[in-house]
Amino acid sequence: MSEHWLVLGASSSIARAFARQAAARGALLTLAGRDLEDLQSSAQDAQLRGAPSARVLACDAVDAASRADCIADAGIPGTTLNVFLAISEMPEQADMDTDPALVSRMIEATYAGPMALLQGLAPQFELQRGGRIVILGSVAGDRGRRKNYLYGSAKAGLATYAEGLRARLQPSGATVTLVKPGFVDTAMTWGLPGLFLVSTPEKCAAAAMNAAQKGREEIYHPGFWRLIMFVIRHIPATVMKRLKF
Amino acid sequence: MPLWAQKELAGWGRVLRATGAAARPERVADLERIFADASNGSLLAYGAGRSYGDAALNSGGRSVIMRRLDRFLEFDPASGRLVAESGATFGEVIAAFLPRGYLVPVAPGTGFATLGGGIANDVHGKNHHQAGSLGQHLEWFDLRLPSGELRRVDPAHETELFRATLGGVGLTGIIERLCLQLKPVPSNSVVVRKKRIRDLDAYLEAFAEERDRAEYVVGWIDALAAGRHLGRGVLEAATLSTQDVPASPAKALRLPANMPAFALHAVSVRAFNQLYYSRVPSGGLEYRQAIGKFLFPLDRLHDWNRIYGKRGFHQFQCVVPFEQGRAALGAMLELTSKSGHGSFLAVLKAMGPAGVGYLSFPMPGYTLALDFPNAPGATELIAQLERIASDHGGRIYLAKDSTLSPERLRTMYKALGRFREVLAAVDPHGRMQSDLARRLRLRENA
Numbered sequence: 001m002s003e004h005w006l007v008l009g010a011s012s013s014i015a016r017a018f019a020r021q022a023a024a025r026g027a028l029l030t031l032a033g034r035d036l037e038d039l040q041s042s043a044q045d046a047q048l049r050g051a052p053s054a055r056v057l058a059c060d061a062v063d064a065a066s067r068a069d070c071i072a073d074a075g076i077p078g079t080t081l082n083v084f085l086a087i088s089e090m091p092e093q094a095d096m097d098t099d100p101a102l103v104s105r106m107i108e109a110t111y112a113g114p115m116a117l118l119q120g121l122a123p124q125f126e127l128q129r130g131g132r133i134v135i136l137g138s139v140a141g142d143r144g145r146r147k148n149y150l151y152g153s154a155k156a157g158l159a160t161y162a163e164g165l166r167a168r169l170q171p172s173g174a175t176v177t178l179v180k181p182g183f184v185d186t187a188m189t190w191g192l193p194g195l196f197l198v199s200t201p202e203k204c205a206a207a208a209m210n211a212a213q214k215g216r217e218e219i220y221h222p223g224f225w226r227l228i229m230f231v232i233r234h235i236p237a238t239v240m241k242r243l244k245f
Numbered sequence: 246m247p248l249w250a251q252k253e254l255a256g257w258g259r260v261l262r263a264t265g266a267a268a269r270p271e272r273v274a275d276l277e278r279i280f281a282d283a284s285n286g287s288l289l290a291y292g293a294g295r296s297y298g299d300a301a302l303n304s305g306g307r308s309v310i311m312r313r314l315d316r317f318l319e320f321d322p323a324s325g326r327l328v329a330e331s332g333a334t335f336g337e338v339i340a341a342f343l344p345r346g347y348l349v350p351v352a353p354g355t356g357f358a359t360l361g362g363g364i365a366n367d368v369h370g371k372n373h374h375q376a377g378s379l380g381q382h383l384e385w386f387d388l389r390l391p392s393g394e395l396r397r398v399d400p401a402h403e404t405e406l407f408r409a410t411l412g413g414v415g416l417t418g419i420i421e422r423l424c425l426q427l428k429p430v431p432s433n434s435v436v437v438r439k440k441r442i443r444d445l446d447a448y449l450e451a452f453a454e455e456r457d458r459a460e461y462v463v464g465w466i467d468a469l470a471a472g473r474h475l476g477r478g479v480l481e482a483a484t485l486s487t488q489d490v491p492a493s494p495a496k497a498l499r500l501p502a503n504m505p506a507f508a509l510h511a512v513s514v515r516a517f518n519q520l521y522y523s524r525v526p527s528g529g530l531e532y533r534q535a536i537g538k539f540l541f542p543l544d545r546l547h548d549w550n551r552i553y554g555k556r557g558f559h560q561f562q563c564v565v566p567f568e569q570g571r572a573a574l575g576a577m578l579e580l581t582s583k584s585g586h587g588s589f590l591a592v593l594k595a596m597g598p599a600g601v602g603y604l605s606f607p608m609p610g611y612t613l614a615l616d617f618p619n620a621p622g623a624t625e626l627i628a629q630l631e632r633i634a635s636d637h638g639g640r641i642y643l644a645k646d647s648t649l650s651p652e653r654l655r656t657m658y659k660a661l662g663r664f665r666e667v668l669a670a671v672d673p674h675g676r677m678q679s680d681l682a683r684r685l686r687l688r689e690n691a
Contacts, residue, residue: 011271011272013271016271035272035274037273038272038273038274041316041318041330042316044318045316045317048317048318048319048320049341090246188246190246190247190248190250190269191247191249191250191252
């Protein structure tokens with residue numbers, strides 16, 4: 001059966017790079033997201049880079065009806081479904097502090113929406129008895145930091161969900177890979193001060209594809225972030241609460 | 246996610262820099278937003294940062310980095326026409342389409358330059374004597390005008406705008422998409438012939454000889470050789486091969502840091518040039534080489550501009566008409582070798598037809614390119630070289646320039662008046678700006 005990748009949130013730079021990885025492998029592609037015109041350009045690009053077919057699917061992660069349509073249309077008969085999910089919204093925490101609606105929106109876009117999408121797609125993986133799921137998480141989900149704990153807690157929720165989904169799909173042979181990027185040069189990190197050893201979306205996507213093919217449970221990218229986060233995850237709570245970062 | 250961030254951008258020569266707000270749109274909708282917001286002030290597209298001087302810099306204004314809009318949109322294998330976003334690079338086009346038997350019709354000296362930058366500078370390559378410059382191979386491009394309107398510009402229907410944008414160093418708007426006619430090639434390789442050339446006269450003869458014989462011709466000159474050796478060097482002529490070479494992913498090297506200034510001392514450059522010359526046996530060399538490696542010899546060494554250290558370097562490139570070529574080149578090379586300013590990469594080439602753009606650089610004649618470390622006396626030397634070019638009816642390449650004066654520019658580019666008229670019509674409020682445009686007073690009516 002030929003390989004089909006459904007890319008959720010396909011306009012983001014890492015997802016776009018991932019779609020090119022999949023195209024180069026000769027996989028069929030479905031690019032899902034909101035900016036259909038942009039996705040159409042990416043679909044044409046994927047076809048010129050080796051994808052036998054690439055289609056566009058409307059998907060608004062914060063809209064239940066749109067999610068349902070996307071889940072219903074996700075599969076392509078005669079192909080194995082694989083999913084790359086890169087959906088999140090990270091408003092300034094200070095803005096969320098003053099605007100509760102923004103918190104709800106962030107949770108819906110970063111956690112609840114993606115979870116609902118994956119939950120709706122899970123039966124297809126059980127049915128086809130295999131396939132890969134790659135979820136773009138964040139190092140922000142590893143600890144609750146004073147400066148970014150609202151977004152971080154949503155990503156932590158997604159990580160816990162990924163773990164459970166992995167357990168559920170284990171008997172079917174489908175794998176779930178959680179990718180936790182450190183600093184990658186994307187629109188989200190554009191202009192942020194204090195970044196070091198920044199990786200590119202292309203490298204992150206290649207690492208994600210590689211990890212998915214090996215069925216890895218979790219990777220950090222760049223790899224040395226495993227070490228950084230190992231240290232941070234072991235900071236005692238009594239110390240953590242005094243840290244300002 | 247903020248669209249704008251404060252950034253310092255530099256020309257490839259790393260002498261000229263600009264600080265200002267920069268955006269790096271990842272979709273066309275971002276570009277639309279940028280143009281719709283009148284508070285954005287002056288704008289300029291920035292590609293891959295491969296222009297040497299200030300052509301892509303906009304100090305205090307806003308830079309729109311186009312590199313992420315890099316998708317291939319359509320390709321017709323029958324006609325060889327490719328539609329792509331302007332942030333895609335020449336190297337990416339080759340990587341994707343050479344395996345299907347298609348090559349970019351014209352490639353600048355680096356595959357890292359963007360297609361949009363290629364149009365804005367009407368770039369030429371080693372095959373200019375036969376193929377002309379990039380403008381001769383464009384079906385159309387989509388230009389986001391300063392008003393925000395998106396206009397399809399093709400040479401037949403939008404002649405004026407086409408000619409003002411081609412080589413127009415970004416001042417007519419931002420190029421979003423383009424349709425390029427690729428050329429079919431029988432294999433992924435070329436047969437390269439290298440031969441020693443003993444002096445300038447022999448060089449000019451060799452160019453005349455190779456003109457019809459070889460598709461690609463370029464000469465490397467030992468700019469420090471003097472006296473009877475003046476103008477000696479190594480000529481490279483290449484024709485398309487019918488035999489494939491194994492596609493080996495070339496291992497990229499990266500220059501990890503700035504080299505100290507003494508590394509490019511006149512003595513070491515002299516030694517390098519001597520070696521480069523002597524390595525070619527007197528009977529010449531012939532070998533097959535992957536097209537990409539031949540077209541972009543320096544691309545394997547990423548960040549090679551760090552060779553010149555922290556102070557950076559200037560590049561001088563001029564073209565002088567054939568009739569006065571011998572006299573002009575002789576005077577320039579003599580001046581350079583006497584000055585002792587080590588020029589590490591001196592390139593000589595015979596050009597073909599003139600470019601279509603009002604500010605297109607190419608014209609029939611000889612083009613000479615010289616690198617100079619940004620040392621005391623370098624700009625004075627370059628000014629003298631500019632004068633020689635100008636006195637012999639030649640001109641300077643704006644993609645390389647960081648030192649020219651507005652007065653000299655005017656004598657070099659005869660169609661500057663027409664360029665200004667189109668610019669005044671399409672951008673009456675001067676929304677598109679660049680450091681080069683301000684330095685050379687490209688917009689003002691003299």
